Amino acid sequence: MVYNKVIKLLVVEDEDYDIRRIKNTLSLFADSIQIQDVVSSGPHALDLLRNNENHYDVVIMDYQIAGGLMGEELIRKIKEIIPALQIIVITKMTINITDFNFANRLMKAGAFWYCTKYPGDIEDFIYQPTDFILSIYNAYEKKLLEQDRNRSNRKLSKNIEDILLQKIIIGRSKQVEDLRSKIDKYAQNNANILISGGSGTGKELVAVNIHYKSQRRFENFVAINCGSLPQELIESELFGYEKGAFTGANSKKLGLFEVANHGTVFLDEIADLPLQAQVKLLRVIQEGEIEKIGRTDKIKVDVRIIAATNKNLAQEVVDKRFREDLYYRLNVVPINVPSLKDRPEDIPLLVDHFLNVFCSDLGKSKHSIDEKATEILQHYDWPGNVRELINVIQRLSIIAENVITASDVNNALISLPTLRFL
Numbered sequence: 001m002v003y004n005k006v007i008k009l010l011v012v013e014d015e016d017y018d019i020r021r022i023k024n025t026l027s028l029f030a031d032s033i034q035i036q037d038v039v040s041s042g043p044h045a046l047d048l049l050r051n052n053e054n055h056y057d058v059v060i061m062d063y064q065i066a067g068g069l070m071g072e073e074l075i076r077k078i079k080e081i082i083p084a085l086q087i088i089v090i091t092k093m094t095i096n097i098t099d100f101n102f103a104n105r106l107m108k109a110g111a112f113w114y115c116t117k118y119p120g121d122i123e124d125f126i127y128q129p130t131d132f133i134l135s136i137y138n139a140y141e142k143k144l145l146e147q148d149r150n151r152s153n154r155k156l157s158k159n160i161e162d163i164l165l166q167k168i169i170i171g172r173s174k175q176v177e178d179l180r181s182k183i184d185k186y187a188q189n190n191a192n193i194l195i196s197g198g199s200g201t202g203k204e205l206v207a208v209n210i211h212y213k214s215q216r217r218f219e220n221f222v223a224i225n226c227g228s229l230p231q232e233l234i235e236s237e238l239f240g241y242e243k244g245a246f247t248g249a250n251s252k253k254l255g256l257f258e259v260a261n262h263g264t265v266f267l268d269e270i271a272d273l274p275l276q277a278q279v280k281l282l283r284v285i286q287e288g289e290i291e292k293i294g295r296t297d298k299i300k301v302d303v304r305i306i307a308a309t310n311k312n313l314a315q316e317v318v319d320k321r322f323r324e325d326l327y328y329r330l331n332v333v334p335i336n337v338p339s340l341k342d343r344p345e346d347i348p349l350l351v352d353h354f355l356n357v358f359c360s361d362l363g364k365s366k367h368s369i370d371e372k373a374t375e376i377l378q379h380y381d382w383p384g385n386v387r388e389l390i391n392v393i394q395r396l397s398i399i400a401e402n403v404i405t406a407s408d409v410n411n412a413l414i415s416l417p418t419l420r421f422l
Contacts, residue, residue: 041067200387219263245294
């Protein structure tokens with residue numbers, strides 16, 4: 001095994017005899033493995049790591065080190081400082097390393113590998129010296145992989161920040177402040193969520209914010225409108241099928257639940273899902289697995305479900321159009337998105353935001369809007385909610401001059417059936 005870079009070790013050991021044995025064991029591999037520092041206590045090791053974050057690749061530590069900080073506690077503190085750093089634990093014969101609980105504790109704390117010190121010559125330092133050396137190489141490889149993953153996650157985090165800036169929930173009303181508070185709170189767990197609200201209120205916007213603020217943010221967010229799927233295609237879209245499962249199935253198809261595995265599935269207009277499909281969705285939620293067309297074994301999936309509806313889903317249950325058991329499975333955490341007419345104080349902020357977006361797209365300087373025009377927009381009923389407002393602002397950014405007037409607003413609203421201000 002050849003590396004362009006020498007693997008740098010920090011040894012945490014308080015017995016001179018064992019330090020000599022470690023050095024002698026590694027001496028034949030000095031071209032690729034070198035001990036950078038040796039310390040005799042946990043606190044000293046932590047000080048070095050805090051001040052030399054990029055100085056070490058692998059830590060070799062005695063489980064029963066002196067100084068009061070040892071074992072799993074020391075492992076956890078090392079990983080808190082440098083998460084990608086890999087730790088190899090060496091223990092005395094007095095500890096039974098075949099004990100499952102001991103091994104489990106080490107791995108949970110963050111150790112990469114462990115072995116037992118044997119008395120005797122250098123060749124007997126551990127059960128298999130070659131395993132010890134190989135563990136150092138493997139630990140280094142894992143460190144590189146975790147560093148790459150961390151860099152990738154930082155890049156993804158930047159992309160997620162950009163997504164959230166583009167998907168910002170605009171408003172200063174109490175309703176919007178409460179909504180943002182619920183999003184931040186509910187994003188931190190994996191409970192299924194049911195979002196209710198009128199058409200055009202921004203239910204998908206809420207779902208996107210929940211996903212990208214959750215622990216699943218680095219995984220896929222998959223959205224589907226249950227009302228837009230032909231009934232005969234719902235099962236194959238949600239759960240997929242195998243090649244040859246039926247006539248015309250010339251290739252394998254991944255269902256949306258497979259695509260979203262470890263991420264989030266957003267089921268918009270859930271009330272429109274047929275009863276037969278509701279049964280299969282309930283099974284996925286209960287069992288955590290899907291049945292794919294043309295496949296005999298089931299596939300495990302781990303998804304969070306966010307559903308949305310503009311109907312009264314409880315009434316749909318009463319009317320036997322929606323399964324009661326599925327309703328309770330989906331409605332673990334309810335969120336209601338307020339209608340635009342119920343938060344008129346947010347309309348100037350929304351107008352300003354979307355004018356900026358659309359004027360920028362058109363290569364224009366941003367329009368201003370006079371007081372009377374704003375008043376008309378604030379007193380309009382907005383049956384189509386924010387979606388309707390966006391349509392009107394886009395129209396205004398095209399037809400208006402530098403200052404949007406009441407006349408411009410009336411002209412933009414004239415084709416709307418519920419117009420009150422002409």
